[in-house]
Amino acid sequence: MHYERIIRRALITEKADRLRESNIYQFEVLKDANKHQIKQAVEKLFGVTVLNVRTSINQGKQRRLGRSQGYRPDFKKATVTLKSGQKIELIEGV
Secondary structure (H helix, E strand, C coil): CCHHHHEEEECCCHHHHHHHCCCEEEEEECCCCCHHHHHHHHHHHHCCCEEEEEEEEECCCEEEECCEEEECCCEEEEEEEECCCCCCHHHHCC
16 A cells, blocks of 8 residues: 555644644545554654554545435544654644
8 A cells, every 4th residue: 555545634623733742643545544544654754763653444424415315434543653753744834
């Protein structure tokens, strides 16, 4: 599996912003990626040392357009803890 495909995007929320101060970053990742693959992908793509990876599968919220209803797709969220003193520069400016 290619490392560029495992990480879909960084999650930019208020909670993720608070966690970034503690060297904890959140990413949306592929549903079938495991913790070892996520750790390797973050280390290879951003050149940092990962200490811990936690994952959760979030259910899609209900969507409505007029009379029709549907759901957003489910997604997997990875919470990655970095070694102290290291940062991911691409996310820090957001």
